[in-house]
Amino acid sequence: MRNIALLGATGSIGDSTLSVLALHPDRYRLQVVAARRNVKRMLDICRRFQPAVAVLADPEAAAEVRRALDGGPTRVLVGSQALAEVVRGPDVDVVVAGIVGAAGLESSLAAAEAGKVLLLANK
Known part of the structure; x- marks a missing residue:
């Protein structure tokens, strides 16, 4: 099982990556998810994949996600x-x-x- 950190999860690269992860739940686990401020999409991702950590760049968006996920497995x-x-x-x-x-x-x-496998897909 490979633990994945997906940075930019709410964009097109994130969508494509999430599609692949969903096809192979026996091989990959979404451990960390990060986005700028798209609260609705971040909540959808966290509820579906239940990552250990979600990181948002925007403090207000992070607070909203934290409230919505309170009591769940994801730390914001x-x-x-x-x-x-x-x-x-x-x-x-x-x-x-x-x-x-x-x-x-x-x-x-x-x-x-840190020696992680780094897959650069940024624009």
Whole structure:
């Protein structure tokens, strides 16, 4: 079982990645999911895949997701620093980096420095 961190989960790259993960639940587990601020889509993803951690860039969006998922298995964090720390952790094997532009640089560097398999798919 490979533990996946999906950065940019609410965009087109995220959609494609989630489709693949859904086809192979015996091979991949969505461990970390990250997005900017799309609350509705993040809630859909968290309810379906039940990742251990969800990270949002926007503090207000993170608070809304945290309230909606209260009592569930997903811990909600906020900000790029939190995301970088999570992708460095031992519970992540593969990082799919689909965050647009320089916004995804810190987390991608953190994953590479930690020796994770890094799949760059950003625009």
